[in-house]
Amino acid sequence: MPALHHHDPVFVLEFGDDENRFSPEWLTSVHTMLDTVCEHDGPSALVTTGLGKFYSNGLDLAWLSANAERTQQYVGEVHALLGRMLTLPVPTVAAVNGHAFGAGAMLAMAHDFRVMRTDRGFFCFPEADINIPFTPGMAALIQGKLTPAAAVASMTTGRRFGGPEAVELGLVDAVAPADDLVDVATARVRELAGKDRGTLGAIKSTMFTAAVAALEMPTS
């Protein structure tokens, strides 16, 4: 389960040491930790990462198959987390330590910046292969962060991108060796931790108005 560490002024949110899928408990835990980061009295910035082979594999398909009647509500909750991260009023960076698949990759995209481990792990939107089209909100989020060519190359192919390919396409901003990953990610946001939260939140909300609106649409 998630854990939150404070290396003032940066908070490091570890998603866990397994596939870090979005179970209802996991979502609640992450939201609570984001509350801590955003309500901190003093400069604050966020790094998220996983432990081991996975950043996050996204939707909790096992839970979903056991709770099919709650699919709509669940997708709405995933949308809510993506929209919250997209407009979080502190600087955010994903330290992609391993596989980031589907909604896990989308959560990384919702951060301001992304740094990926150089030598292992794949960044992948498998939707075209698992026959789950993107919701309008998920598509608007991803397309709001990528060039059109990168969106087509990643969203219509199901292709898996290693770190060097991901940085070349612009899926991530940089790569770093595994041992330095969190430090390199931290360096991206440490100097930004003092921004006024009302201002930064308003800037991100204005920049991503369309994606936020699409993420807030009722899911069907």
Place this chain on the structure above:
Amino acid sequence: MPALHHHDPVFVLEFGDDENRFSPEWLTSVHTMLDTVCEHDGPSALVTTGLGKFYSNGLDLAWLSANAERTQQYVGEVHALLGRMLTLPVPTVAAVNGHAFGAGAMLAMAHDFRVMRTDRGFFCFPEADINIPFTPGMAALIQGKLTPAAAVASMTTGRRFGGPEAVELGLVDAVAPADDLVDVATARVRELAGKDRGTLGAIKSTMFTAAVAALEMPTS
């Protein structure tokens, strides 16, 4: 006139050996061949190309000047082809063998990917020079596939881009020698031919909702 070849699982649609302008008969023929590609029982992907000096020069201005009273309907039909290609439920790549001008260049942009002959031919939106502004649908299609800088550089200048310049600006994804062009284009989509068509069509329709809506607006 167009011809369709099948190198299972890839279909190669040859637009013809002249300027390959969009006459009403040409449009009907291409739609029929797209039906074949999309209704094929088994994996399917599409490469389009021309023979000789031209990929396509776009609008059939000779036909239009003889049928001026049908301009609105004709533009609507061109929009329909562009919208159909933009959301075609199979992987698509344009093998730009020679000049792609105006609506011919737009048709190339509507594909998922573009590979252009290295040494000859120009990719060009001449609208700023021939005093035919882009329709909102055409602009939305082009801008939906390019970075803003590439859209300004190509749409406001009438500039002609050779292969190397086109790939540098991102108008096309890659260049290849003429003899290898169709093979290189084919390699981009062959492995993708097995995607579920309902899923892939839904993904593209969601990604390009705004451009599709603009292309479906009545023309005036």
Place this chain on the structure above:
Amino acid sequence: MPALHHHDPVFVLEFGDDENRFSPEWLTSVHTMLDTVCEHDGPSALVTTGLGKFYSNGLDLAWLSANAERTQQYVGEVHALLGRMLTLPVPTVAAVNGHAFGAGAMLAMAHDFRVMRTDRGFFCFPEADINIPFTPGMAALIQGKLTPAAAVASMTTGRRFGGPEAVELGLVDAVAPADDLVDVATARVRELAGKDRGTLGAIKSTMFTAAVAALEMPTS
């Protein structure tokens, strides 16, 4: 105060030799010169630049603090200049000779192209640091000209970009030594000066419909 020079077919609009902030008189003067450029009988293109250390520092905060009750009207007038430059019916290029901050940087973004002095001056959106969030119109203008990654890197950080960094991120199209700056900028638009103004204005208006609409929204 601004001055307009004519090196047929190119007009060079010098914003002034101080910080070139947008005082009401400055705005009126610039609009009058844009009238001259757009009404010129013959081919016409526009280069804008400053003299000395500044391209423009944007909003006239001194005037604003003395006229706080006119803030809404003033912001509306700044929006009007940005929208006019964004869709000006002649080719436009900003020769960024020195600091371009805030609305000064936005005015540069509203041009078709930007060339920046190599060795001095910063391109910067300080909004995240001065606690003035972008208006929806300003954000739509900037995002309409940048890749998503460049928009996040410049709009959420307050970071100052020198010429080489600005060109790497795509904030500007090229850099040039100070002595060659206006010549290099001029070379970008001289060959384009003969475009039909009705066509070019229509193309830009269609391309940037969303940003223009956002800039025309009442400010609150």
